[in-house]
Amino acid sequence: MITPRVEVPFLQYLDEKGAPIAPLPDWTANPDILLHYYRQMVLARVVDQKAIALQRTGQMGTYPSCMGQEAVSTVFGHLLQHDDVLVPYYRDVPGQLQRGMEIEDIYLYWGGDERGSARPSQRKDFPNCVPIATQAGHAAGIATAMRIRNQHNAVLCSCGDGATSKGDFLEALNLAGVWQLPMVFIINNNQWAISVPRKLQCGAPTLAQKGIAAGLPCVQVDGNDVIALHEAIDQALQHARCGKGATVIEAITYRLSDHTTADDATRYRPSEELKQAWLKEPIKRLQTWLHQNDHWDEGKEQQLQEEASAKVQKAVENYLNTPHQPISELFDYHYAEIPPGLESQKEEALSRMTGQAAGQESSI
């Protein structure tokens, strides 16, 4: 008889106040990586808050903030190697910024411009996936390609808690188990799928355990603790790269923002819960630890904030000064070669444009 083992370890090193609750891993003795995480998270938050400001002032479209869950994406963005592939969901700005997306690409994409996903430095990473969980299949396909080609790389697939309710997610887990695919599934459990709370999404005590039925190792980590995230993700990536198959990581975090700028979470979310969540957020937690271990001070903080603001301001200017795409680009990328019928529609669009007031082409 086979007794299924339903055991999901929970990994945490720093408590809510940034104090160690377990002996820290050796790599933390050198603070460089943790300082990198801190700087990246701070930058990501400035980018994120500016995105919201741009939307609020009519200079950008609907935007899903990643505030509160920066740690998850920051850590995997750093740990992924050049030839690994990131298959993100739509709240992965911190990871994307370390993987070859420029800040202005983030604004372009959410500003309604396809070119935000076009920069060659993004390599083979997938663009934002707006439909829920469909990226899990793509990630499994990329991993299959690596397996066929005997590449020793890994695919990291990121999603939210809501995505774990979809067949696409479960189907990809299943395949990853049966084909031993080099994958890491990261569930950003931020407790809310728009207005639906975690407890109404799934009846199981953890989301990570969905991997058990697929034969995959699974772990829950404190998703606001970069050390725990680093340990779990690093191990899972190495596991994948050396042919040992996939891992499911559930990162427990919190969506401190509305679902998107089009949402108003006060309609459905208790304010006390939000208040409590702010006490656990990742940036302050790491900052406290860095302070207490003499790796950080007010001067450095001020310098970092100034640098991040300047960087973001520059990106905003680049974004706002990006001219609209030529109309032909709306047609040119549907096929390798544009079919004759579509070519004539392109001509139609161009002549329609000429008929319109020229002033309509102002930026944004």
Add this chain to the structure above:
Amino acid sequence: MSEQRITLVEAVNQALHYSMTHDDNVVVLGEDVGTNGGVFRATVDLKEKFGLKRVMDTPLAETLIAGISIGMASQGLKPVAEIQFMGFIFAAYEQMISHAARMRNRTRGRLTCPMVMRAPFGGGIHAPEHHSESTEALLAHIPGLKVVMPSSPRRAYGLLLAAINDPDPVIFLEPKRIYRAVKQPVPDDGKELPIGTCFTLKQGDDITLVTWGACVKETLEAWQQLKQEGINAEVIDVATIKPLDMDTILASVSRTGRCVIIHEAARSFGVGAEIAAEVSSQAFLSLEAPVRRLTGYDITMPYYRMEHHYLLSSKDIVQAAKETLEYQ
């Protein structure tokens, strides 16, 4: 009875309230339809009034939403499922095409599927990608499905009531760009409007403008502009894409001899092609000009920064109408 002027999305909400009040078999389900009242507020206050058993916030799974709707409908319930945006409806297609559309036929009527699947469709609200689709043709192509697309508060109210009481699966597509564009008095009298009937919004003898969804707005604007130039256009809101009321369209074209079909969806293999084919074959001798389609291009809906190049304006419609009128 309320004579308050309400918007299209409020009319949807009013119809849902009416149906749930008068028929215990009506249930509502979908993502964020309960506590949040729907992302567009179409299901506001339903949970409070009718409770969690009849107003269900489902897990995030469109295939499941369609699947359980079919199951509930087979047992005599009348599920009204919301898909948050038409761009996310595709996951539900297998259930709708392989099961909802076929249940009656497969069982020779033993089991049926009296469900409604509501989804907001179309562009023009500066939404992110996958939030601006108009793929009504994909659904209208499927035998066994009905496809209804209201374009005013009154038609939304009356047609949704009819859709809920229809014995077969109805896809109910709501033009979100005009969710709040106009207000009308909509008496909450439970009166249905007929599915499978076009609505002639303006009568005229010079040319027939056939449209549906949010394009009705620009077409009515075009009608006004044409009128100022002495051209009397007839404006038909198709309202039900399937089953298509060709009688109304043919009767009109027989009088005017000229026809422009206006839709936001891509042109090729679209609903406009179906209407044009029917007009060409059944009103051939009345036609004084080729049937013209004025539609979206055969491209993926551009992200919002360029979507105005895709969307049709009243000026485009006026121009197409004039070109069709000038044809000799």
